[in-house]
Amino acid sequence: MTNLSLLGGRAAAAGRRIPGSLVVSFVLIALCLVAIALTPFVSAGATAQNILDGLLPPGSPGHILGTDELGRDILLLTIAGTGSALVGPACIALGSMLIGILFGSLGAYHRGPLDFVIGRATDLLLALPVMLLAIVVAGIFGSGYWITVLLLVFLFSPSDVRIVRAGVLEQAPRPYVEAAQMLSLSRWRIMFRHILPNVLPLIITNLLLNIAIALVTLSSLSFLGLGVAPGAADWGRQISDGRSIMLDNPAAVIVPAILIIAVACSINLIGDWLGKVISQRSDR
């Protein structure tokens, strides 16, 4: 495609060079994966309470980031919390995208009453903010980490359904679909072998953005006391618990807060970059 924009040259050059912020993002995510791999080794130490020593400020011998009022080491607790900060959100993004792919492509490809029902159902679910629905449902029906993850899969899916539906609708009138129809291939085969690969760039970038949103939502819920059990290693929970000891050990709150912000930013940056790379490749 010809690019008439005056910025085209510069933007293309910027796309080829990998910016520093992106490198930092990849390093941070890699560190998080290492932390998740380390979790089995640190979780015993992270939840080991030592009430005799009590609260230690950052820089105490043996505890770089100090301890909380139960004597738990903040560094180990933070490392052990990485898993619940990333694994759940990844499952939420994947699960809701699978629902999105199934119902979005079914609706867009078949149209008719099925599409109408799917469309109204997403309207209904999108009529209230996810955060509010999650608080009400998790609060009243009780919550555990995986129950909350399942709830968020459900609550995140309507926007995925809409996105996939729009993508498939855009592909459906193209000649290659018509050609496949003329070969009388089955509907499922056309949908999943022919149309889906063309919608994949959209799906992948949206998947990453959803991980970031899910991380924020899930940690917000555990901050409010919904989602994880009291005392569990979880960044949102840590922030909520650490508020009362903020003067004695600020690291208990600041470290997980900065990590949530940094990881969410990194995932968004990587998602943006991936989206640009994929769309440049498909333009060519």
Added chain:
Amino acid sequence: MTVTIPARPPWIAPLVRMILLRVAGMVAILLIISMLVFGLLYLAPGDLVKNLIGNRPASPEVIAAIRAQYHLDDPLSLQYWRWLTRALIGDFGQSIRMQAPVIDVIASRTGVTLALCALAFALAVVVAVPLGVLSAVRPDGWLDRSVTAVSLVGLSAPSFAIGLLLLYAFAYYLPIFPVYGGGVGPIDTLYHLVLPSIALALGLGAILMRLTRTTVLRELDADYILFARARGMRESRVNRLALRNAAIPITTSAGLVLTYLIGGTILVETIFALPGLGTLLDSSVLYKDIGVVQALTLMVALLIAVITLVVDLSYLLLDPRVRAKELGR
């Protein structure tokens, strides 16, 4: 020679039809939501009567009184109808936690939340829209890059994490602002709301700024701008031309992002211990004070439905291009 002037523009009839359709759709969605909200009472785990009694002693007389008061022996559809007609006039029953009418409890908390949201919204608009315009005028400049970086943080970070960092930096480390509470009197309240509204405004401002930037960039890319430049129009006038066209989508979408405030205010109020609707929802949910939860959920659903409708219609009324596209068919 007579010129016949049409009595009214030809788009009036389809517009009225569209408004009616939209309102009907909105009412349908609200009805379904109200059924689900009503169902909360029955779906909530635990014994219904116990949930309604709260921490009063559960003597047989109290149980009988509750059953009579809530008409629990009537068929469900009748109960729903009775609940809905009462809810429509603002009667959501008693709050089991506060032992007061739900509507009074909500009314006493609304002020703080309204002030917080209004302040955050004003702050976001005043800062984000000019920044968005400036960064669109010089894309890839230093201002654009730094504003984009800050808006990335605003878009990604949860408001509670931002709020806590602000709280630590400006209330504990540098004790400029109060740590928590709502304050007494207008000036003191405003003072107490500064940090919370900044925390809330950051995410909102980030969305608004990106939106403004994209809209202005799109307008600057349009043919009429190329033409204006080719005619030798001064750059400041060119920009003014683009801004006038960008103003409509920016104003209307500013309304849509209002819904973003609803999730954020719950977290920010919790961080700063503000006695608003967000903390009320949080504590009511944890206490299973279902009457309050029902009322708040229904209010939010109504609010969002109205905002969405008004935004869609204002878009249609303000922008003749959209009108032509939507109603011309």
